[in-house]
Amino acid sequence: MTITVTNQKPAVLDPLHLIPCTGPYDPMTAVQATLVDPLLRPLNSASPVSITNTQGTDLTGDILPLVLDCLGETVQPPSEQAVKELLGQTLVNFDQNTSLPVREMFAAQAGHRNKLPAPGPTVLYTAQDDVIPAAKGLLGGANDDSLFFASLAYAYHPDTLGFWFQSSGAFNDFKAWLVQQTSVMASSLPPDTRKLLGDFVKLSLNGLTESLLLRKSDADENDEHSFARVLIHMLMLYVDQERQQASHHGTGVTTGILPFTAGELFCPLTLVLVNVEAHARAVHGKVTTEWKLINQSLASPVKVVSNRTLSKLTALPRVAARAAMQAVRNRPGIPSGRSARVKFRKQPPSKLDLFKDLTRVLRRMGTVNHSQNIFRSSRTSFAKANRRNPDDFNKPGRVTSTHYMPDLHVFVDTSGSISEKNYQEAVMMLIQVAKKLNVNLYFNSFSHILSQEVMLKVQNRSVSQIWKEFRRVPKVSGGTQFRQVWDYINASPDRRRRLSLMITDFEWYPPSARVDHPINLYYAPCSAMDWNDMVQSAQRYAHGMRHIDPSIRQKLLGMVI
Incomplete structure (x- = not known):
């Protein structure tokens, strides 16, 4: 499919959305406003944006279904190709030939903005060379967080929603603000939500990350004033206020959004809070181990979410790691x-x-230690006597070795x-x-x-x-x-x-x-x-x-x- 776009103002997708925590839960409105509407803003307000295919058919009304096709559980190559081609023509920073799936569009946008090649067989991103330097740059007053976000996304690809805080002190500031905001609406909050919010403000972000389980599935915890809805809404609202204050006073922000995958942005099953200062001061092995643990927890088929106590994403793997005391096994080989x-x-x-x-x-x-695949090889050696002439030291014998493939x-x-x-x-x-x-x-x-x-x-x-x-x-x-x-x-x-x-x-x-x-x-x-x-x-x-x-x-x- 060849897509032609005319009269469109090149856009930059912003992951910020403010889905209310009251009323019916409708993430589709936020998906439309965040991922589709920016692509339909005309360059000349006198005429609308035109998006057509090779046959000249208008595709304007098909953008949302195409994007949703790319956010499902399985890859849909035709939709992936079409949406990448569309984003390549409508976004300021996007390479339509990227190997990243559409669901990682925000990571691809951030990487292209910072002129980073897409990760692949010959392009590897690491904590030592990418994540830690980017964290130091953000801590030192970088203009935006896109390099830090792209480094994390390209190095680890976690399928979750994240928020970064400049330091543990910045996270404490958010918790103090959260207490003020929720105290006003305390009378309308269910007891379980009040209990979980109380447990949340007791968390500390002294380490690299803190991660939580919010939902068992997309249909879970979507009731009015549920903990998952209230917490994500408050985090988004806090980021929005931070941006406005930074713009008004000409200062930097101390928190931001890490939209690792577009599907998790609007109805997240998990949440990862990231301490930038801890990343900047950590050794690279510790950072790598932390994010591998997060990915391991995300891939675990068993996730227990409680409505009465906070459910931490990495709790079970951390306990298992401490009990087993096993070294991390490096993945052998790097694909060419x-x-x-x-x-x-x-x-x-x-x-x-x-x-x-x-x-x-x-x-x-x-070779391996033992298997059904036995391979025997024979060679001559003077270390062994010749079978026919054992007394003749000038004639070599034969040594047979057994190997297992x-x-x-x-x-x-x-x-x-x-x-x-x-x-x-x-x-x-x-x-x-x-x-x-x-x-x-x-x-x-x-x-x-x-x-x-x-x-x-x-x-x-x-x-x-x-x-x-x-x-x-x-x-x-x-x-x-x-x-x-x-x-x-x-x-x-x-x-x-x-x-x-x-x-x-x-x-x-x-x-x-x-x-x-x-x-x-x-x-x-x-x-x-x-x-x-x-x-x-x-x-x-x-x-x-x-x-x-x-x-x-x-x-x-x-x-x-």
């Missing part, structure tokens, strides 16, 4: 920039192509879009490759549910014997869900160390949230299917995965060159 340059094959891969790609990945993963774990897509012929072809291809590797393998079939894991004996067996064993494995059916496979792999250290291969037709939309994709999970195309359709589905899937795993194209075995 090759992923953006790979091209898809014009023909389906042969068994030899897939075998070569699997062998390359196994060699790159290195990572196990192979295969997940075959058996959803409704995969026919019986597709399944049989995929299994036969897999058997041929496994025979060539001569390794036993772990196997699951999956759709929207996951079958029980089994280990298939391949070594020293014929193709017909292996096929009979495959026939005995239960085959599930239904819809398609990759996320359960990711969670299943990540749940076990043993499975994380295996080379996991998913054979699929790629008919699944990735989630819009940043979730943990298994580092050793690779993909292969299902056999006996139209290759052009397969490539289109794989391209759509890879495009939707850019914010989760930028190197995903390199993991499409047998498909790229």
